[in-house]
Amino acid sequence: MSINILYAGNPKRWDVYQHEISKAIEEIEIEATLSCDLPADQVDYIIYDPNSALQDFTPFTRAKAVLGLWAGVERIVYNPTLTQPYARMVDQGLSEGMTEWVVGHVLRHHLEMDLDIHNTDPAWGRLAPPLARDRRVGILGLGELGRVAAKALTNLNFPVSGWSRGAKSIDGVTCLHGDDGLEQVLRCSDILVLLLPATKATENVLNAERIAMLPEGAVIINPGRGPLIDDVALLEALDRGHVGHATLDVFRVEPLPDDDPYWAHPNVTVTPHIASDTRPDTAAKVIAENIRRGESKEPFLHLVDKKAGY
Numbered sequence: 001m002s003i004n005i006l007y008a009g010n011p012k013r014w015d016v017y018q019h020e021i022s023k024a025i026e027e028i029e030i031e032a033t034l035s036c037d038l039p040a041d042q043v044d045y046i047i048y049d050p051n052s053a054l055q056d057f058t059p060f061t062r063a064k065a066v067l068g069l070w071a072g073v074e075r076i077v078y079n080p081t082l083t084q085p086y087a088r089m090v091d092q093g094l095s096e097g098m099t100e101w102v103v104g105h106v107l108r109h110h111l112e113m114d115l116d117i118h119n120t121d122p123a124w125g126r127l128a129p130p131l132a133r134d135r136r137v138g139i140l141g142l143g144e145l146g147r148v149a150a151k152a153l154t155n156l157n158f159p160v161s162g163w164s165r166g167a168k169s170i171d172g173v174t175c176l177h178g179d180d181g182l183e184q185v186l187r188c189s190d191i192l193v194l195l196l197p198a199t200k201a202t203e204n205v206l207n208a209e210r211i212a213m214l215p216e217g218a219v220i221i222n223p224g225r226g227p228l229i230d231d232v233a234l235l236e237a238l239d240r241g242h243v244g245h246a247t248l249d250v251f252r253v254e255p256l257p258d259d260d261p262y263w264a265h266p267n268v269t270v271t272p273h274i275a276s277d278t279r280p281d282t283a284a285k286v287i288a289e290n291i292r293r294g295e296s297k298e299p300f301l302h303l304v305d306k307k308a309g310y
């Protein structure tokens with residue numbers, strides 16, 4: 001029997017996704033029609049981009065699952081019409097991309113690269129930066145992305161501590177949880193990386209009180225989500241120099257409005273939500289595997305806990 005798969009993703013990426021998903025579906029030997037235009041009550045699976053115009057899932061009475069193309073789920077998880085299971089994207093390409101971005105920005109600050117990139121008159125004789133073993137990195141969020149980034153940083157000799165909701169064990173990483181655990185991580189983060197999801201529980205997790213727990217001059221790198229940070233508190237801490245620099249990839253409003261104070265702040269780097277992206281070739285395999293599971297009545301991978309919001 002043939003199944004129907006609706007692509008509700010970015011139309012600009014339809015060609016590449018059509019090619020990669022068709023190939024991956026062929027490999028699992030399932031007969032399927034993949035289209036951006038199908039009658040709702042005939043759809044078995046929806047491949048979904050949370051930016052898509054599709055917001056009402058009620059007509060999709062036959063859909064066995066909605067298969068997200070994004071790792072982040074805050075735009076969809078609270079949608080009351082979403083009664084179908086929602087599997088988010090956990091993709092090797094996405095993880096590799098995030099690790100490269102995080103390591104790159106950690107190294108920028110660790111090696112004080114800006115001193116030479118922006119300075120045409122370098123100070124001969126200045127001390128070399130400390131070794132990685134003497135620069136402490138904290139990671140809030142030890143999920144699919146935080147865990148891999150933490151491992152890459154420990155492989156470079158950075159002492160890494162991380163924080164998650166539940167208890168975790170990652171070789172070479174000091175894993176903590178709970179309020180005390182958060183304080184412990186913050187107090188020993190010369191560089192702090194945010195890789196938490198945006199949920200009701202994580203909103204403003206980095207507030208004034210918690211920013212004050214960071215060592216003087218700490219660097220904050222946020223590729224997680226904008227609402228994790230109390231922006232007013234961060235700007236105030238940057239002005240005082242308590243936070244030495246913030247590299248921000250995500251914001252409450254995107255694109256970041258022209259008049260946002262982050263643009264003008266000398267100690268802020270704004271990047272346009274570019275830390276990592278789903279890679280169609282690897283993501284197509286994840287989607288096909290979930291369709292295979294759905295058709296063999298096996299549990300889906302990467303299901304979102306709608307109550308926890310991630």
Ligand code: NDP
Pocket residue numbers: 071072073094098140141142143144145146163164165166167195196197198199201202223224225249250273274275276277310
């Ligand atoms: P996961 O769901 O795999 O991991 C989330 C982590 O956050 C887990 O360790 C989880 O704890 C922890 N967490 C969640 N809620 C809390 C809480 N209340 N207190 C403490 N810890 C908490 O997500 P991913 O690693 O795949 O992705 C993380 C985020 O990265 C995404 O949600 C998205 O916002 C962002 N992202 C950004 C991109 C970009 O280009 N800027 C690209 C892709 C993703 P536990 O392990 O105990 O469940």
